[in-house]
Amino acid sequence: MNVLVIAEPSALQQAVCHWFEARERAFRLVAPADILGLGRADVYNTVVLDLATLEGLQRGNELSLSGESRHHLIELLEASASPFIFLSDGRVFDGDYAPINHRETDNVQPGSVAGARLSAVEHLLERHIERRVILRTGPVFSNQPDNFFVRFFQRLLDGGDIALNSQLKTCPTHVADLARVISGVIDQVACGANNWGAYHYNSSSPTSAYEFAEVMFAFASQQLDLDQKATSLVVQESALRIEPAVPVLRCEKILHDFGIKQLPWRSYLPQPIKLLCEKQNP
Template identity: 70%
Template sequence: MNVFLIAAPSALQQALCHWFEMRGRAFQQVLPAAVPELGQSDLAGSIVVEIATLDAFQRGQELALSGDDRHGLLDQARLAGAPVLFLSDGRVFDGDYAPINHREADKVQPGSIPGARLAAVEHLLERQLEQYLVLRTGPLFSEVGDNFFTGLFADLVRGGEIALNSGLKTCPTHVADLARVVSAVVDQISCGAQNWGSYHYNSSGQTSAYEFTEVMLAFASQQLDLEKRKTSLRSAEAGQRIEPAVPVLRCEKILHDFGIKQLPWRSYLPQPIKVLCEAKQK
């Protein structure tokens, strides 16, 4: 089964292309602006993987697809019998009083504009398609581009005291981990799996910005002399948070239906820290 990957250039797009290539999965990248050109014949025998919307919202940007273009895409996918996999995140629950342990069956309660927009797209898929997957995730990080991870690393290298929130919990997820999961889901759908609806995947290990940065500091200190920069961390309610602030998701359903296990975010930290440290030393 071919993949139509709707994505703008990004760290997640690069990670997903890497996984498709590694798995020998045929895929075609389509920029959001080219979506209106896709027809029924283009999508026949394919699965549409739409990551552009999540990518934009995770980076604080505007919607990548217009409403008309999205409706047109879903109409063409339905006519072609092409499943659609849409990436969303846990902000569809950020209006709930409980910030952790949301299941797929929980009522969607967005409290933010990104959460409401993601929820609206999810509802649209549910109304228009029988064969669709919504995969909700956590706050994404990467050593590439601007995100909370590269921002925190810059703060560590700059030195001095860094005030960090220690109360708000979330599950940061490296783009390579999410790409692994998307690739595995596509493989199983290609083999005939009929698991449709909403699923959750974020890396395991609830953490705060303070705890996450403590681990970053430990790894970075092995390669850079941060003592000279007098880098220190301070817990503060008004300190930096992991952004975007995405509620914690429970991920048992994807394990039960697809056999996909959660991996800890800690296991993904050493390599990106090494890359950033080596770039700093050049």
């Protein structure tokens, strides 16, 4: 079964396509702006994967798909009965009870603009698309710009005291780990798995900005002379935190239904840090 990937150029899109290529799965990339040009033949016998919505809402508060484009896509999916994989995140739970470890069965209660927009799309899909997987994740990071990981690294390079929040916990998830999970879900859906509804996946080990930066500092110090810059991490609760602030998600259901295990975010840090360090020492 082919895959239609709705995405702008990004680290996540590249990681997902890398997994498809490694598994010799045919796929086609479509930009959000081109959805209105799709017809029923484009989605027939195809898994449709929306990366663009999550990517846009993790960078800011704007939806990448217009209302007209989203409704056109839903009409095509209804007519073709093709499976739909939609990426969301834990901000659908970021209301009064956040942050706690949320299960898929917990009531959605967004407390932010991004959470409300994700929740609205989820409800729309629940009403119209029977064969759907809503995959909620944590704050996604990579070594490309526009995410907290690169901003933290730049602060390490700047040196001096770096004030970081140590209380707010989340589960940062590297694009390669999330791509692994997406590919695994699609493999099983393409083979006839009848597991539909909401699922959670974020990398294991909840962490704060301070703890995450400590690990980054340790890896980066092996390749750069950060002592020369007098870099020091300082706890300050009103300071830097991991963005977006996504509540921790429990991930037992995806293990039970798809056999997909959580992997620790720490295991994904060495390679992107090495790449960033190499840019400083060409």
